[in-house]
Amino acid sequence: MDIARTPSIADGNPQMADAPPVPAQPPLIRRADYKPFPWLVPEIRLHFDLGIETTRVVSTLKVAPNPDAAADDVIRLNGDGLQVSSVKLDGLPVKNWEMDGPDLVLPLSAGEHEVEIVTEVSPEKNSQLMGLYASNGMLCTQCEAEGFRRITFFPDRPDILSTYLVKMEGPVAQFPVLLSNGNKVSAGESAGGRHWAEWHDPWPKPSYLFALVAGDLVARTDSFTTMSGREVDLAVWVRAEDLPRTEHAMDSLKKSMKWDEEAFGREYDLDVFNIVAVSDFNMGAMENKGLNVFNTKYVLADPDTATDGDYDAIEGVIGHEYFHNWSGNRVTCRDWFQLSLKEGFTVLRDQLFSQDMQGEAVKRIEDVRVLRAVQFPEDSGPLAHPIRPDSFREISNFYTATVYNKGAEVLRMMRTMAGPVAFRQGTDLYFERHDGEAATCEDFVKAMEDGAGLDLRQFRLWYSQAGTPKVEVSLTHKGDTATLALKQTVPPTPDRIAKKPMPIPLRLALFDRDSGSHDGEQLVILSEAEKTIAFEGFARSPVLSINRGFSAPVSIEREVSTEDLVFLAAHDDDPFARYEAMQDLVVAHLVAVCSDSLTGAAQEAGRKAIAGALRKVLTDDRLDDSMRGELMMLPGQTYLAEQFLVADPGRIHAEREALKVALGVALESELIALHERASTLPATLDHASRGARKVKAQALVYLAAGNPDVAAKMAAAQYDAAQTMTDRQGALMVLTGLPGVARTDRLIDFYNRYRGNELVVDKWFALQASSLHPDAIEHVKALANHPDFNLRNPNRVRSLYMAFAGNPHAFHAASGEGYRMIADLILALDPINPQTAARFVPPLGRWRRIEPQRAALMRAELERIAATDGLSRDTYEQVTRSLG
Ligand SMILES: [Zn+2]
Numbered sequence: 001m002d003i004a005r006t007p008s009i010a011d012g013n014p015q016m017a018d019a020p021p022v023p024a025q026p027p028l029i030r031r032a033d034y035k036p037f038p039w040l041v042p043e044i045r046l047h048f049d050l051g052i053e054t055t056r057v058v059s060t061l062k063v064a065p066n067p068d069a070a071a072d073d074v075i076r077l078n079g080d081g082l083q084v085s086s087v088k089l090d091g092l093p094v095k096n097w098e099m100d101g102p103d104l105v106l107p108l109s110a111g112e113h114e115v116e117i118v119t120e121v122s123p124e125k126n127s128q129l130m131g132l133y134a135s136n137g138m139l140c141t142q143c144e145a146e147g148f149r150r151i152t153f154f155p156d157r158p159d160i161l162s163t164y165l166v167k168m169e170g171p172v173a174q175f176p177v178l179l180s181n182g183n184k185v186s187a188g189e190s191a192g193g194r195h196w197a198e199w200h201d202p203w204p205k206p207s208y209l210f211a212l213v214a215g216d217l218v219a220r221t222d223s224f225t226t227m228s229g230r231e232v233d234l235a236v237w238v239r240a241e242d243l244p245r246t247e248h249a250m251d252s253l254k255k256s257m258k259w260d261e262e263a264f265g266r267e268y269d270l271d272v273f274n275i276v277a278v279s280d281f282n283m284g285a286m287e288n289k290g291l292n293v294f295n296t297k298y299v300l301a302d303p304d305t306a307t308d309g310d311y312d313a314i315e316g317v318i319g320h321e322y323f324h325n326w327s328g329n330r331v332t333c334r335d336w337f338q339l340s341l342k343e344g345f346t347v348l349r350d351q352l353f354s355q356d357m358q359g360e361a362v363k364r365i366e367d368v369r370v371l372r373a374v375q376f377p378e379d380s381g382p383l384a385h386p387i388r389p390d391s392f393r394e395i396s397n398f399y400t401a402t403v404y405n406k407g408a409e410v411l412r413m414m415r416t417m418a419g420p421v422a423f424r425q426g427t428d429l430y431f432e433r434h435d436g437e438a439a440t441c442e443d444f445v446k447a448m449e450d451g452a453g454l455d456l457r458q459f460r461l462w463y464s465q466a467g468t469p470k471v472e473v474s475l476t477h478k479g480d481t482a483t484l485a486l487k488q489t490v491p492p493t494p495d496r497i498a499k500k501p502m503p504i505p506l507r508l509a510l511f512d513r514d515s516g517s518h519d520g521e522q523l524v525i526l527s528e529a530e531k532t533i534a535f536e537g538f539a540r541s542p543v544l545s546i547n548r549g550f551s552a553p554v555s556i557e558r559e560v561s562t563e564d565l566v567f568l569a570a571h572d573d574d575p576f577a578r579y580e581a582m583q584d585l586v587v588a589h590l591v592a593v594c595s596d597s598l599t600g601a602a603q604e605a606g607r608k609a610i611a612g613a614l615r616k617v618l619t620d621d622r623l624d625d626s627m628r629g630e631l632m633m634l635p636g637q638t639y640l641a642e643q644f645l646v647a648d649p650g651r652i653h654a655e656r657e658a659l660k661v662a663l664g665v666a667l668e669s670e671l672i673a674l675h676e677r678a679s680t681l682p683a684t685l686d687h688a689s690r691g692a693r694k695v696k697a698q699a700l701v702y703l704a705a706g707n708p709d710v711a712a713k714m715a716a717a718q719y720d721a722a723q724t725m726t727d728r729q730g731a732l733m734v735l736t737g738l739p740g741v742a743r744t745d746r747l748i749d750f751y752n753r754y755r756g757n758e759l760v761v762d763k764w765f766a767l768q769a770s771s772l773h774p775d776a777i778e779h780v781k782a783l784a785n786h787p788d789f790n791l792r793n794p795n796r797v798r799s800l801y802m803a804f805a806g807n808p809h810a811f812h813a814a815s816g817e818g819y820r821m822i823a824d825l826i827l828a829l830d831p832i833n834p835q836t837a838a839r840f841v842p843p844l845g846r847w848r849r850i851e852p853q854r855a856a857l858m859r860a861e862l863e864r865i866a867a868t869d870g871l872s873r874d875t876y877e878q879v880t881r882s883l884g
Pocket residue numbers: 001002320324342343346
């Protein structure tokens with residue numbers, strides 16, 4: 001599954017946007033309590049009599065005692081809000097079952113049995129979008145993590161693997177297309193304008209990978225020949241009007257299939273692969289075997305309606321879900337505590353794929369920026385957890401940046417230590433050993449030790465210790481020796497205070513100041529709490545470049561001169577390190593300014609140094625624009641706030657804006673020249689044109705701060721002439737923050753131009769909610785009453801409120817009004833869609849790291865939510881942990 005990614009709108013900084021009432025204290029589920037289930041279910045047959053109002057489900061399970069588990073004389077089948085119509089055991093009706101809470105418990109003697117259960121569900125009433133639900137007249141499913149139990153009674157846990165035979169029947173006119181997992185085995189007409197189709201998935205799978213889609217859809221079709229010569233029919237299913245916008249999705253699918261064969265030796269294993277786009281979806285997309293269901297946001301694209309970032313995100317998410325066919329489906333998870341086994345691994349795989357498609361340097365920078373903006377705050381807050389959590393109340397709350405993005409970083413460290421060739425030997429061994437099994441993180445680590453030849457005994461701590469490690473770095477110089485001193489600490493988190501040192505692989509290089517070059521990069525593994533390393537042959541003190549390529553997900557703390565950072569920003573041959581030097585330069589300056597530790601003259605000198613470094617970036621002919629755009633981006637507000645034990649978001653925002661003003665004024669002519677030069681490139685999708693569009697947007701951001709009148713004219717002209725959504729959105733982003741008639745005119749134009757296109761109207765909401773306009777709060781209030789706003793559509797909710805929660809000046813308004821709006825949203829959304837509601841808790845949960853006045857206001861809102869009766873398990877858990 002993919003959590004909804006929201007590449008940045010405002011200011012180029014990314015923000016990741018995506019049951020009946022439960023008693024006060026839902027139970028805590030612990031990893032240590034895992035026990036294998038007493039029964040196996042090798043086969044399941046499902047019969048669906050489809051209807052939007054009511055769907056009847058007949059489920060027939062073949063069950064047998066599990067030889068690896070203690071025997072039991074009952075079978076517990078999980079349900080969630082289900083009513084039983086009938087139960088049969090071995091063909092005969094039985095009445096000796098009972099309900100235990102939401103679950104059905106049936107006495108069962110030893111030996112094999114057939115259990116048949118009939119239930120009825122109401123897709124149109126399913127606003128949680130978990131299980132079987134209706135979206136725009138079609139029926140679809142979402143079962144990860146625990147949605148299957150909302151369709152029928154079943155041991156709904158990932159270690160129960162079954163083959164599925166699925167028959168669907170319904171009116172032809174309403175549901176002309178009937179899809180499920182695996183291969184279609186038969187289909188036919190039945191009386192009264194009805195038809196049916198039967199699908200068989202030969203690969204045993206857990207229930208969370210089950211999927212069904214029924215509706216009036218059309219497909220873009222294509223084919224792919226696998227490396228062993230299997231012909232696979234490919235289809236991307238959408239509503240008829242969306243068909244022209246599916247070409248990029250299909251291209252991305254074919255590239256993903258080819259890449260996984262080449263990079264990981266993984267081949268597709270069914271005759272068909274279907275993708276379906278759905279407009280009401282909680283997450284980004286879902287890897288159901290052979291039938292991936294996607295949020296429309298990650299399928300539909302053309303240059304007029306999708307930005308370059310949207311194109312990249314579609315390619316990345318299509319790759320991600322496809323790669324799950326092996327990392328997740330063929331080898332699945334034993335229990336949900338192992339979620340990172342499939343997600344961390346698959347995120348790494350999709351990152352490596354995107355690096356190969358889009359360019360390594362920029363992709364690495366983007367991935368680290370997301371990690372710092374979303375995962376670092378999670379790791380230092382009340383919701384911190386290891387990549388393999390020890391307990392949960394609601395698993396939906398653990399589809400986090402920690403499990404996904406930090407999980408990927410942990411595997412990437414193994415790859416850095418082993419090298420790509422040995423790492424591949426490790427993954428080959430993992431797939432070979434565990435194909436067809438439900439595995440654990442430990443199984444992966446063991447395969448990596450045996451296959452890649454790594455000793456990972458101490459490294460396993462990365463799976464159990466939460467918190468972003470800090471590495472203190474100092475470099476001293478005497479005679480011809482440079483001495484590097486390293487010291488690591490893993491900060492305390494709510495689950496654990498005392499932590500052990502972990503192996504931290506640091507790629508580093510020592511630059512000669514005169515030649516601007518170095519004698520080769522080294523890999524140092526810091527396994528101890530402290531370590532010193534001597535480097536000889538340096539007559540002058542070298543310039544240290546460390547954690548190159550972001551080789552470890554840690555924060556580096558070091559005393560470094562402005563002069564050295566300026567040197568690295570200009571000379572470092574590792575693109576990430578060069579970006580990092582620019583970031584460090586700005587971070588160090590803004591932290592000092594916000595701490596009131598700089599004199600006026602020192603502040604002025606700091607701004608001058610930054611302006612000088614940025615001028616080099618703007619005018620360096622050797623840089624390509626795509627990389628230039630990265631180097632131009634200021635560190636994001638959340639990453640800056642992370643630098644303080646207790647942050648003042650108002651002050652950070654004000655100082656960051658003040659720096660933008662100073663840079664916009666100092667570099668006005670260079671920025672205008674860059675914008676003019678970049679505007680001459682054609683509106684095509686090639687690398688150079690995409691880079692040009694990126695620097696145009698960044699140039700406008702600085703100009704809007706330094707000279708708003710000039711910027712407004714340039715942005716309005718760019719908007720009017722735009723031939724791509726990237727240019728149009730980039731211009732409108734800047735205009736939306738500038739009061740004036742150009743803003744109003746273009747916002748009205750944008751809405752009228754794209755009215756009815758839901759994904760673009762989402763952008764229209766998000767642009768206003770994340771804008772720098774002083775009245776952004778009022779705008780959001782008005783937009784909440786707009787006829788196009790709809791609490792039942794997760795994309796629309798995120799486009800307005802997740803964008804708002806990431807807008808520092810509005811969300812953190814000193815009055816507390818922003819906090820109140822998010823709390824009101826959570827309370828309104830919780831009864832409709834608890835999973836999406838709970839995702840809005842973390843922004844409020846940051847209160848401990850915020851200055852006291854705002855912290856009190858945030859806490860009061862959390863307490864108001866906590867005091868509300870009938871909260872969902874999702875929201876209850878997030879709020880109580882945040883207050884805890
Ligand atoms: Zn996933």
